[in-house]
Amino acid sequence: MSRSIYFLTPVLAIFLTLFGGGIIFFILGFNPIEALKFFFITPISDLYGFSELLVKATPLCLIAIGLSFCFKSNNWNIGAEGQLIFGGIVGGGVALLFYNHDGFYVLPIIILSGAIGGMLFAMIPAILKTYFNTNEILVSLMLVYVAKLLLDYLVVGPWSNPEGFNFPETRQFSESARMPILFDGLRIHAGIFITLITVFLSWLILYKTYLGFQIKVSGLSLKTAKYAGFKGKTMIIIVFMISGACAGLAGVGEITGPIGQLHRNISPDYGFTAIIVAFLGRLNPIGIIFASLIVALTYLGAETAQIFLQVPKYTGQVFQGMILFFLLGSDYLLFFKIKFLGLKKNEL
Amino acid sequence: MYKLFLRSLISVFFLLGFSLNANAEFKVGFVYVGPTGDHGWTYQHHEGRNAVEALGIKTTYVESVPEGADAERVIRQLAQSGHDLIFTTSFGYMDPTNKVAKDFPNVKFEHATGYKREHSNVSTYSARFYEGRTLLGHMAGKMTKTNTIGYIASFPIPEVIRGINAMTLAAQKVNPDIKTKIVWVFTWYDPGKESEAAQALIDQGADIIMQHTDSTAPVQVAEKAGVWSFGQASDMQRFAPKSILTSIIDDWAPYYVERSIAARDGTWKQQDTWHGLKEGMVAMAPYNSAMGSDLVKEVEQLQKDLASGKVHSFTGPIYDQKGNILVAEGAVADDGMLAGMNVYVKGVEGDIPQ
Secondary structure, three states: OOHHHHHHHHHHHHHHHHHHHHHHHHHHOOOHHHHHHHHHOHHHOOHHHHHHHHHHHHHHHHHHHHHHHHHHOOOOOOOHHHHHHHHHHHHHHHHHHOOOOOOOOHHHHHHHHHHHHHHHHHHHHHHHHHHHOOOHHHHHHHHHHHHHHHHHHHHHOOOOOOOOOOOOEOOOOOHHHOOOEOOOOOOOEOHHHHHHHHHHHHHHHHHHOHHHHHHHHHHHOHHHHHHOOOOHHHHHHHHHHHHHHHHHHHHHHHHHHHHOOOEOOOOOOHHHHHHHHHHHOOOOHHHHHHHHHHHHHHHHHHHHHHHHHOOOOOHHHHHHHHHHHHHHHHHHHHHOOOOOOOOOHHHO | OHHHHHHHHHHHHHHHHHHHHHHHOOEEEEEOOOOOOOOOHHHHHHHHHHHHHHOOOEEEEEOOOOOOOHHHHHHHHHHHOOOOEEEEOOHHHHHHHHHHHHHOOOOEEEEEOOOOOOOOOEEEEEEOHHHHHHHHHHHHHHHOOOOEEEEEEOOOOHHHHHHHHHHHHHHHHHOOOOEEEEEEOOOOOOHHHHHHHHHHHHHOOOOEEEEOOOOOHHHHHHHHHOOEEEEEEOOOHHHOOOOEEEEEEEOOHHHHHHHHHHHHHOOOOOOEEEEOOOOOOEEEOOOOHHHOHHHHHHHHHHHHHHHHOOOOOOEOOEEEOOOOEEEOOOOEOOHHHHHOOOOOEOOEOOOOOO
8 A cells, every 4th residue: 555545545534524514514504615615714714713723723733743652652542631631730730839920930830840740640541551451541531530520629629719709710820821922912822832843853753763663663563562672661651651741731831821720621622632633644743733733623613604604513523523434434445455255145 | 808807896896795794784692601402501591692683683603612712712703703792601701701802892792690891891791590599498498398408509609609598598487497408510511410419419308409500400300209399590391390390590681682782772881780580680480380379479479579679588687607697687788798609608508619
């Protein structure tokens, strides 16, 4: 199978999704061309819309990059959402600690602590997997709820805004704890640089280092990796650490960027959506950039389509589901050959 | 050459048409926190929108907008796409609403249940739901056999605590032995959690279930268990026809109509609205005849007295859980005290989660 087909199938999946989406719009009674235009073009037809696309894609891209390390090496980290939230909790805690503090050092400390928070949280499933043979899918998924409940507890109780009438949210962070805004009037913030640097570093690690080689070999065949003498345990822990740190960075980017405080809804399930992004981008850093932009667009499109046409907002999620469905479907047809076995009567 | 001319002519017409379209029509936008079919909070706001639409005013809504980073974009998009008045119908939209209002001084904003009006084009509005709770308390106090009222509460904010207190005070007035048991579910809408909470309260001996959450799950659990219940936000009678004694209805329609007309006619002014039974923002669903005609008459009279101001939900003497006096005998709590209420009155069990 040629390499180009491997990278073209996501494009095919997107076109099939557009086609399928058009049919759905038609059945719902909308003009499909007009609906698709409001869905995919109107949201980014001005500067503000385009910056919003980047705001939305930034965390998705960051998390998906981290996840690609795990997925490439056959480690199924499903709990990026939890790692994002835990990173947000640690980063937010530090931001509250520095409330009304000025100084250039405040923001870097917050960002770093968020990354470390996510990293530590991701190490739980990694260590349990390597030393106790637990299933990392279950453990990482269940830890999402642990992180969510911990955040709930903190914003309702000890960290709630003392002047906030018991509403479940913290104080607004001080200006020194906020990501610098890049352009006046737009919400795009310095977090995008963190994402771009991460993309570059991950490319470097994956394709230019021994660790990257180990990750790829383990992904292709665990047995080969063992024969080659790779230390599997260390690698598993490292990929989880990278993945968790990326999710933690995404969390801290959200709370110091567009949100500016901790509350119960710091992430609209970015950690789960990023799984779609990672696979749509073929676990490749450049692919993930494009995939994150497309998936971010489905969010914006759903809002615009509802504002202008009153299309139900859940169509956005339907589109995300369709993209993944068509991608996996075409993969199946790519990797497997369908053979019709004529069954004779006596074989039944 | 003439093709070029034709093209530019067409594009000029398009631009003209588009800009006229964007400017001329008065439009009202709504931002909802839940789906329009929740049969609770968002459903009622949507009913209010329908009333505005019925006037011939063009409206737009966006449902299920998370209270996080997305809210600001949705509100801004509505402002940018030519909406003149925007209702943001959940507490979590408070900061985004004020942020967008700063950049769109010609657009009017109305934020439900918040307290920040940072710019002159932001109004806030809420309803005195506690007046409805007083009526529920009266009925609960009369109807309970176990003297235990189960209360499913969302978040320990003043609005919810006010409801618990108003209900308990009214119940105590007709039945001094009353106890209010509370389960905090820390969500506005989660049918699973809400039904578990209802079951837990019934298991603890509550034979009256009431809720400050939005799903119909608690009344359905009550119906199955054969205990009394009260609907929340909209008339939930059809989900539990035997069990529901009445529902507190949030009727936003008159307010939305009034404010939309004011904004259209240029008479809109910033204000902080807190309406109750008197203005009709809080309404009661039909009373269940199972409670007996005498009690129905009593409650109807109490409803009239609350609306006219003859009776106030918080009339002294009111004591807190430790027995300290909160409101002196004969006095009534003022709006400032109600707005910041964060202690339980005597008779409520447990502590407010802090």
